[in-house]
Amino acid sequence: MWETLAQAVINGLLIGGIYALVSIGVTLIFGVVKIVNFAQGEFVMIGMYISFFLANQFGIDPIVSLVVSMPVLFVIGVLIQHFLIRRVLGPNDMPQIFLTFALSLLLLNLALMLFTANYRTVHTSYSDEAFHIGGLYIPVAKLIAFVVAMGLSGALWVFLHTTDLGKAMRAASQNPDVAMLMGINPNRVFCVALGVALALAGAAGSLLMPFYSAYPFVGQTFVLMAFVAVVLGTLGNVIGALVASLMMGVAESLGIQFVGADSGLIVVFAMLLLTLAFKPTGLGGGRAR
Amino acid sequence: MTILGLRTQTLVWLAAGAIVLIALPLVVKTSFAIDIFIRILLFSFIGIAWNLMGGYAKQLSLGHAAYFGLGAYTSTILQINFGISPWIGMVAGGVVAMLASLPIGWLCFRLRGPYFTIATIATAQALMLIFLKFRDFAWGAEGTTIPNLGNAPLMMQFEAKAAYYYVALGLLALGLLITWLIERSWMGYYLVAIGEDEDAAEAIGVNAPKIKRDIYMISSFLTAMAGTFYTQYIYFIDPATAFSFSISIEAALVSIVGGIGTLWGPVVGTVLLETTSTLLQSWLGGSVGGIQLTVYSLILMAVILWRPTGLMGVATEAYHRYVRRHPARA
Numbered sequence: 001m002w003e004t005l006a007q008a009v010i011n012g013l014l015i016g017g018i019y020a021l022v023s024i025g026v027t028l029i030f031g032v033v034k035i036v037n038f039a040q041g042e043f044v045m046i047g048m049y050i051s052f053f054l055a056n057q058f059g060i061d062p063i064v065s066l067v068v069s070m071p072v073l074f075v076i077g078v079l080i081q082h083f084l085i086r087r088v089l090g091p092n093d094m095p096q097i098f099l100t101f102a103l104s105l106l107l108l109n110l111a112l113m114l115f116t117a118n119y120r121t122v123h124t125s126y127s128d129e130a131f132h133i134g135g136l137y138i139p140v141a142k143l144i145a146f147v148v149a150m151g152l153s154g155a156l157w158v159f160l161h162t163t164d165l166g167k168a169m170r171a172a173s174q175n176p177d178v179a180m181l182m183g184i185n186p187n188r189v190f191c192v193a194l195g196v197a198l199a200l201a202g203a204a205g206s207l208l209m210p211f212y213s214a215y216p217f218v219g220q221t222f223v224l225m226a227f228v229a230v231v232l233g234t235l236g237n238v239i240g241a242l243v244a245s246l247m248m249g250v251a252e253s254l255g256i257q258f259v260g261a262d263s264g265l266i267v268v269f270a271m272l273l274l275t276l277a278f279k280p281t282g283l284g285g286g287r288a289r
Numbered sequence: 290m291t292i293l294g295l296r297t298q299t300l301v302w303l304a305a306g307a308i309v310l311i312a313l314p315l316v317v318k319t320s321f322a323i324d325i326f327i328r329i330l331l332f333s334f335i336g337i338a339w340n341l342m343g344g345y346a347k348q349l350s351l352g353h354a355a356y357f358g359l360g361a362y363t364s365t366i367l368q369i370n371f372g373i374s375p376w377i378g379m380v381a382g383g384v385v386a387m388l389a390s391l392p393i394g395w396l397c398f399r400l401r402g403p404y405f406t407i408a409t410i411a412t413a414q415a416l417m418l419i420f421l422k423f424r425d426f427a428w429g430a431e432g433t434t435i436p437n438l439g440n441a442p443l444m445m446q447f448e449a450k451a452a453y454y455y456v457a458l459g460l461l462a463l464g465l466l467i468t469w470l471i472e473r474s475w476m477g478y479y480l481v482a483i484g485e486d487e488d489a490a491e492a493i494g495v496n497a498p499k500i501k502r503d504i505y506m507i508s509s510f511l512t513a514m515a516g517t518f519y520t521q522y523i524y525f526i527d528p529a530t531a532f533s534f535s536i537s538i539e540a541a542l543v544s545i546v547g548g549i550g551t552l553w554g555p556v557v558g559t560v561l562l563e564t565t566s567t568l569l570q571s572w573l574g575g576s577v578g579g580i581q582l583t584v585y586s587l588i589l590m591a592v593i594l595w596r597p598t599g600l601m602g603v604a605t606e607a608y609h610r611y612v613r614r615h616p617a618r619a
Contacts, residue, residue, distance in 0.1 A: 036403035087594055091486075093402045095593045097349055098545055102593065105538070105586035112579030216579075224414075227407045235404070266422075269415040276396045276408060 003135045008257040009250055014142040016249020017149035021204035023226040023233070023241040024153060025197030031173040031236030032193035035085065035096045039104035040226060041219025043073055043198045045111060047205020048120075048214035055122040055209070062122050062209035063144060066202075073202030077194035085194065086187060104219075111216035119213040127210050145207035152203055153242055156196065160238065169193055173236060224265075225252075228272040294473070310458055314451035323450045327522065329563045330457035331515060332539055336547070336555025337464035338511035339540035341471065342504045344550035347484035348398075352409030353512050353540045355393065355416045356386040358531035360513025361520040362420065362427055365435065368444070375445040379517040386513035387506045394505045398498065401487070410537070417532035432527020435520065445521045453522050460518060461556075464511055468552050471507075480504060484550065512540070535582075542585060546592050548601025557600045562588070 022040060029037045050069040051062040060068075084103070088095035129140040160166040171179040172189045180186055204222070205214075212218075226241075229248050233240030248268065255267030295303075314323055335357070342348050363385045364378025373381075397408040421430050440448040447453060471477045479500045482490035491497050520526045539562075547558025565588070566581050573580060596602055 036407070038403075084590075084594070092597070094347060094349060094545070094549060095597050097403050097406055098541070098589060099593050101351075102586045102589040105582050106590070109579035109581075109583040109586065113583060117578065224411070227404075228411075231400075231404060231407075266415070266418055269411050269418070272408070272411050273396060273415070276399055 004257060005254075007136055008253045010136060010138060011142075012250030012253030013246055014139075014146045014249070015253070016246035017146035018204050018208060019222065019225045019229060019249050020153055020242045020245035021149050021200045021207075022222045023229040023245045024156065024238055025200040026223075026226045027230045027233070027236055027238060027241040028156075028169075028193055028197045028200075030230065031238075032169050033081070033085065033089070033190045034176075035089070035100065036227075037194075037197070038097070038100040038223070039107060040197070040201055041221070041223030042104050042107035042111075043076070043201035043219070044205045044208070044222050045214065045216065045219040046076075046107070047073060047202035048209055048212075048218060049111070049115065049205075050202070051206040051209040052120045052122055052214050055124075056120075061124060062206050063148070065209075066148070066206045069202040069206045070199040073198040074195040077196070077198030078191045080198075081191045081194035082187070086190070089190075104223075108216050108219070115216065117215060117217075119215045121213045122209050124210045139211065141210040145211070148207055149204070152200060153238075156200070157238065159196075165189075165192060225268060228268055228275070231272065232275050311455075314454045320450055323454055325563065325567055327450075327454050327457050329559050330454070330461045331519060331522075332543055332563065333556040333559040334457070334460045334464045335512060335515045335536070335540045336543035336559055337461070337468055338508050338515065340544040340550065340555050341468060341480075341511075342501075342508040343541060344544050344554065345471075345477065345480035345484055346501060346504055347550075348501060348505070349406050349541065350397075350409040351406050351534075351537045351541060352393075352397075352411075352413035353508070354532045354534060354536040355409075355413035356390065356509040356512035357516035357519070357536050358413075358416060358420070358528070359386045359389055360516030361526055361531040362516075363513070364517040365433070365520055365526050366427060369433065369436070374443055375517055375521050376443070379445075379514050382513040382517050383510035386509040390505045390509035391502070394502055398501055410534075413532060413534070413537060417528050420528040420532065428527070430528060432525060432530070435524045435526070437524060445518075453518075456518060460514060465552065465556075467507070467511070471504075472552060476500065476503070481550070542589055544599075546588055546599055548599030548604075549597075551599070551601040554599055554601045557604075561600065 022044060025043075026037060026040050029035060029040075047069040050072060051065040054060040054065040054068060055062055080103070084099060085096075088099050124141065126140040126144070131138040131140065131143070160170055168179065168184045169189050169192065171182065172184055172186060176186060179189075225248055226245070229244040230241050232247070233242070233244030248271065251267050251271055252264040255263045259267070313326065317323065317326075335353070339350065339353050343350055360379070360382030363382035364375045367373040367378040367381060368375055393409075393412045397405055397412065400408050420427055423429070435446075438444050438446050440446065442452070445456070471480070479490070479495050482493075482495055483497050483500060487497050516531060520531070523530075543558035543562055544555045545558070546561060547556065548554030562585060565584060569581055569584060592599055598605075
């Protein structure tokens with residue numbers, strides 16, 4: 001019993017690390033640019049396909065291909081902010097919601113046209129390896145993904161708190177008007193926020209590849225999880241999103257273990273509805289928007 | 290001369306339009322064409338239901354499939370298990386949807402803007418999961434076919450496809466009438482005020498939570514009616530069709546492309562999108578998966594980036610230019 005429970009918690013934490021990369025991206029964009037990126041899941045998908053093709057064509061390890069997927073998605077993020085999102089920023093919600101929503105639909109269906117709905121997998125030397133500690137089972141690929149994900153999250157925290165650009169982003173997030181008066185160029189900060197958020201999504205995609213299949217709809221699961229985690233962890237709060245993502249991973253894993261194999265999503269929705277009913281401002285408190 | 294505040298010119302146009310629409314199935318008789326007309330009428334109606342809440346009050350839901358599905362399931366359960374006519378089931382489905390919108394609205398309206406949208410997606414998906422999981426309750430994932438009774442108008446089943454066309458036309462007329470009445474009432478102004486700035490509207494005494502709740506109930510009721518009709522039309526129901534995310538998407542899409550918060554916007558948007566989709570299918574034979582939504586999303590992006598007021602906005606601008614040039618003819 002205790003072993004099953006511990007195993008479920010470990011499984012949840014490991015996948016929760018990936019959820020965290022996606023959630024942190026969503027919450028970073030929401031905090032700085034004040035929009036919700038409905039397409040975040042599709043960038044995870046793009047990251048996965050980049051790693052898949054690099055592994056398939058050149059035999060590059062998916063974890064190593066992080067050094068390609070992250071910069072590529074950073075650039076895509078900057079371009080999307082500069083050419084699309086910048087044009088719809090303002091008091092009106094409709095264009096912002098439906099621009100990123102249209103982007104999500106577009107990328108998903110382009111992927112369907114280009115790559116078909118087939119599942120693509122990459123088999124690495126460590127895909128089937130695992131550590132056995134006591135009665136517990138820790139798959140190597142998931143452990144690597146978790147460690148790298150936590151490392152990237154930590155690096156983001158350091159970036160936000162020690163560099164000038166990071167501080168400018170936090171300032172723009174807390175009070176955009178005052179930040180602008182202090183000489184912070186909002187579009188530059190927004191471009192970096194989009195770039196960093198998409199790079200994290202790309203990293204999530206590459207890290208997933210050794211143990212997860214790529215297909216056009218793959219991002220939908222992750223983005224749903226991220227949205228719930230971002231509400232749960234208080235909108236715009238990076239640490240909150242990280243903690244909430246790990247919690248979501250564990251909750252989902254416990255649901256699968258003790259309720260049934262296909263009940264993971266039900267647990268996610270139940271958590272969202274409970275959050276909305278009892279703590280709509282998120283666990284960290286603060287203002288609901 | 291004015292009747293009900295409408296000018297003679299407007300009345301003539303309305304009457305002419307009605308005559309054309311009523312005569313259409315008598316002239317164009319191919320089942321393929323009538324099928325497209327029915328889709329246009331039906332999605333215009335769903336768009337109109339969405340537009341009441343999403344367009345006027347700017348409560349941008351992407352979860353209207355919840356009510357479409359509830360309407361479809363209510364009438365089907367009543368018909369198959371109790372032999373009750375779908376005409377009654379349609380109203381019953383509307384009532385069920387209306388009642389369901391109360392707790393769903395209570396949850397979702399706690400959030401604003403994009404997070405309201407996400408909450409509505411989640412509730413619709415959760416409802417789909419409920420109908421998928423509980424098989425003794427409503428046939429589970431396999432769904433069920435509607436027993437074919439031949440020509441049974443009292444059970445909303447017709448031999449002639451044109452009859453379905455007239456039912457859909459009736460629904461569309463109902464939707465337009467309700468929107469027109471609301472547009473001219475205090476509620477219409479309250480809705481627009483909430484859509485412009487909810488806090489400011491509340492500050493001048495608009496009871497925003499109540500207005501939003503009421504319009505959500507009306508919108509859900511109408512969407513559920515569409516669900517009943519659609520199930521009767523295709524003789525089949527399962528959770529994946531009835532609660533399909535693409536219903537939620539299309540409801541919002543046709544309104545935005547046509548002109549959000551306008552009476553005719555959803556109709557104009559549906560005509561454009563459905564025509565595009567039909568042309569694409571006849572060119573490509575439906576062989577390339579994803580092409581339809583790729584084109585839809587490109588149209589949506591183009592509208593948002595260049596004409597956020599939709600096609601109705603473009604038409605209004607053109608009309609104003611025309612009036613400025615020819616003031617006498619306005």
